[in-house]
Amino acid sequence: MLKRPPITFVVLAIVMMLTSFVHGRSRLWNITQAQSDLDRQQQRLQSSEPEERRDAVMRLGSMRTAAASKLALPALSDPVPMVRAVAARAILSLGPEQSVSALIPLLNDKDEFVRRETAYALGSTHSRSATQALGNLLLSDKDAGVRSAAAVALGETRDEAAVVLLSSVLAPELITPVNNKVKAEKNGFVLRAAARSLGQIRSRAGTQALASALGNEKNEFDVRREAAVSLGAIGDPTAVSVLTAAASSEDPYLAKAASESLRKISH
Numbered sequence: 001m002l003k004r005p006p007i008t009f010v011v012l013a014i015v016m017m018l019t020s021f022v023h024g025r026s027r028l029w030n031i032t033q034a035q036s037d038l039d040r041q042q043q044r045l046q047s048s049e050p051e052e053r054r055d056a057v058m059r060l061g062s063m064r065t066a067a068a069s070k071l072a073l074p075a076l077s078d079p080v081p082m083v084r085a086v087a088a089r090a091i092l093s094l095g096p097e098q099s100v101s102a103l104i105p106l107l108n109d110k111d112e113f114v115r116r117e118t119a120y121a122l123g124s125t126h127s128r129s130a131t132q133a134l135g136n137l138l139l140s141d142k143d144a145g146v147r148s149a150a151a152v153a154l155g156e157t158r159d160e161a162a163v164v165l166l167s168s169v170l171a172p173e174l175i176t177p178v179n180n181k182v183k184a185e186k187n188g189f190v191l192r193a194a195a196r197s198l199g200q201i202r203s204r205a206g207t208q209a210l211a212s213a214l215g216n217e218k219n220e221f222d223v224r225r226e227a228a229v230s231l232g233a234i235g236d237p238t239a240v241s242v243l244t245a246a247a248s249s250e251d252p253y254l255a256k257a258a259s260e261s262l263r264k265i266s267h
Contacts, residue, residue: 037063045057045071050078053078054083060090061090063093066093068090069090069091069092070091070094073102075087075090076091076105081113082113084106084109085111085114088103088106089121096126096127097127097129099122099125099127100130103118103125104122104130104133106118115137119146119149119150119152119153123153123156126157126158127157131154131157131159131161134150134153134154134162138166138190144190147187148193151197155198158201160201160203160205162197163201166197166198167198167209169191170191170198170212171209171210171212171216188223191213191220191223192223195223196226198230199229199232200230202234202235203234206234207231207234210230210231214243214258215245215246221253224246224254225253231265232262232263232265233261233264244258244262247259247262
């Protein structure tokens with residue numbers, strides 16, 4: 001005669017069955033709810049009100065799924081600049097390569113805010129396939145905010161191919177032949193972003209430009225400090241002499257940054 005299973009075993013089995021059922025229902029509800037949210041935002045993208053379209057794009061971006069980003073793609077060509085700018089980040093869940101392909105055309109947008117946000121979005125992809133387009137933006141855009149965003153984004157790519165581009169902005173005298181007329185970058189934010197990005201890439205190929213920027217007393221202290229920090233991040237011993245000179249600077253923050261970079265190189 002078969003023994004009956006203990007009551008506790010039966011109860012446990014029932015509880016497990018109920019738990020599995022509840023979890024299954026919960027997952028089904030979540031899937032249904034997510035699809036409902038996607039459908040809702042897709043409908044809102046057809047609104048005649050720019051603010052509603054902008055909010056719909058933001059919500060799609062916050063979902064962080066490829067399906068949501070795919071729905072946000074048409075907003076890249078929205079007639080309102082603010083909507084296009086928000087869409088630049090909303091489509092990033094498509095993945096780096098597809099995102100880069102969709103975003104690069106927006107670097108030619110007539111609105112500088114759109115170009116700037118697009119540059120930041122391209123940096124967020126960390127894709128080296130965006131390097132050339134960002135480099136062109138850095139060297140040619142008329143808006144300093146856009147050029148600064150391009151410099152920041154190039155640092156995010158960690159691409160050594162960007163070193164020459166960033167160096168040509170930070171220390172054009174080292175890159176460009178003397179007989180070529182090139183307008184030197186004067187905006188401190190752009191120069192500082194270029195210096196920082198060279199430190200992020202950490203290629204010794206950027207050492208000379210950073211050393212030149214650090215030793216150039218015509219540069220703002222913020223630019224020189226950023227150059228000192230980046231030289232420490234790269235760790236090239238050839239920068240010791242210029243860092244040693246900067247360590248006795250009248251600016252205490254520059255002196256501190258140079259001293260800390262010297263310690264990093266010595267270790």
